[in-house]
Amino acid sequence: MKELLKKYENKQPEIVFYWNDPETEAEGWTVINSLRGGAAGGGTRMRKGLDMNEVLSLAKTMEVKFTVSGPAIGGAKSGINFDPNDPRKNDVLRRWYQAVTPLLKHYYGTGGDLNVDEIHDVIPMTEDCGVWHPQEGVFNGHFKPTEAEKINRIGQLRHGVIKVIEDKRFSPDLSRKYTVADMLTGYGVAEAVKHYYNIYGGSIKGKRAIVQGFGNVGSAAAYYLTQLGAKVVGIIDRVGGLIKEEGFTLDEMTTLFLQKDGNKLRAENLIPFDEINQEIWSIPAEIFIPAAASRLVTKDQITQMIQSNLEVISPGANVPFADKEIFFGPIMEYTDSQVSLLPDFISNCGIARVFAYLMESKVELPMKDSAIFGDTSNTIKKALEKTYQKNTNKKEICKTAFEIALRQLI
Numbered sequence: 001m002k003e004l005l006k007k008y009e010n011k012q013p014e015i016v017f018y019w020n021d022p023e024t025e026a027e028g029w030t031v032i033n034s035l036r037g038g039a040a041g042g043g044t045r046m047r048k049g050l051d052m053n054e055v056l057s058l059a060k061t062m063e064v065k066f067t068v069s070g071p072a073i074g075g076a077k078s079g080i081n082f083d084p085n086d087p088r089k090n091d092v093l094r095r096w097y098q099a100v101t102p103l104l105k106h107y108y109g110t111g112g113d114l115n116v117d118e119i120h121d122v123i124p125m126t127e128d129c130g131v132w133h134p135q136e137g138v139f140n141g142h143f144k145p146t147e148a149e150k151i152n153r154i155g156q157l158r159h160g161v162i163k164v165i166e167d168k169r170f171s172p173d174l175s176r177k178y179t180v181a182d183m184l185t186g187y188g189v190a191e192a193v194k195h196y197y198n199i200y201g202g203s204i205k206g207k208r209a210i211v212q213g214f215g216n217v218g219s220a221a222a223y224y225l226t227q228l229g230a231k232v233v234g235i236i237d238r239v240g241g242l243i244k245e246e247g248f249t250l251d252e253m254t255t256l257f258l259q260k261d262g263n264k265l266r267a268e269n270l271i272p273f274d275e276i277n278q279e280i281w282s283i284p285a286e287i288f289i290p291a292a293a294s295r296l297v298t299k300d301q302i303t304q305m306i307q308s309n310l311e312v313i314s315p316g317a318n319v320p321f322a323d324k325e326i327f328f329g330p331i332m333e334y335t336d337s338q339v340s341l342l343p344d345f346i347s348n349c350g351i352a353r354v355f356a357y358l359m360e361s362k363v364e365l366p367m368k369d370s371a372i373f374g375d376t377s378n379t380i381k382k383a384l385e386k387t388y389q390k391n392t393n394k395k396e397i398c399k400t401a402f403e404i405a406l407r408q409l410i
Helices: 002-010 052-069 089-106 118-128 136-143 147-161 180-200 216-227 250-258 273-282 299-307 330-338 350-360 369-390 397-409
Strands: 015-020 027-032 044-047 074-081 208-212 231-237 240-243 287-290
Touching (some): 002 397, 015 052, 015 089, 027 052, 027 089, 044 089, 052 350, 052 369, 052 397, 074 089, 089 118, 089 136, 118 147, 136 147, 147 180, 147 350, 180 287, 180 350, 180 369, 208 216, 216 231, 216 287, 231 273, 240 273, 299 330, 330 397, 369 397
Parallel strands (some): 044 074, 208 287
Antiparallel strands (some): 027 074, 231 240
8 A cells, every 4th residue: 555655646746737816925726636537626725824735635635535436537626825814815716716717617626625615705706707617627527518418417516515405304403504515524524433333333322522623514523423322522623612521412512503603613611722722632532523624633632532542533624634744644654553544535525425426417306405415425335335345454444445545546
């Protein structure tokens, strides 16, 4: 696996598009690792301090993810080095999408990512640039549809991703009109834990969980884990956190979800970040959900959790460990050798999978939440079953899954 990984990591990306904003200090990159299958896909993120290497590592991660989620295309990512809290953010994004429009028309598909919202930013801004849908390039480059097929599938995709959830099993509050895009990735992260216990032995019910990050993915994962019978005992977010060693009830977790401030945890009894960051990693818990930004989780944090009964990690974030390597740095390798580390490209493949599901097949109308959510859950289950067939050990799950994926790419 190490040789395959080295070969994959060292392969230069096929296309690197660089942009300098003429009106601000913003700069951006689209990195296309390969045009496997004639196209490439990956979301757009924005953060201050982002660089090309981060975008490249995420593009390579996306390519691995597509071996699970489909379609069989190359990995890509867009990243903009700019403060997302700057009032000029929307203008920067609009100019960015104007610049990358030729790519989006022919062979690149994008979506939301860190600090860039699929529904409020990506879809309307790309439409203003004459792009039918942010995934139009994947349609044209990979599927090569007839005009009628393209119209049908793009309509399906437009409707499916922004579809308001109507099934109460998948929404914490039907009156709030949460969409598939809001909830699906976090749902998949929680389902991955459920499938892990079903496949490798045990039950999710009664297991204690720590959640890092309370944005779209972390908050949804916490909600669905609680719904599945796990007990979330700690939440750490950038503004602070909460600890409840007996676990939050479903009503309490629903309230926390509904009262979050955008992507931030909000609660009256919030423990300051510095304090909770000292305390949370040693609270007894079997499940860990790293769902904040990439490259945050340290070896010391992992070691403390292992000493406090950690069994399984289901990442909501891509590349959650504080390694400089693209894949399998020392912290990730250590973690994989000690506990059950589910690969991020399986656990958080939700949105990538829903794009593939809506592009690949004619979906039965009226579109059902149960079909969309069920398809993501089943995709994650199949990927974990495939990994289990190759290695039944609860350790080195991630290493095994990577080997399966890399053999498809090299």
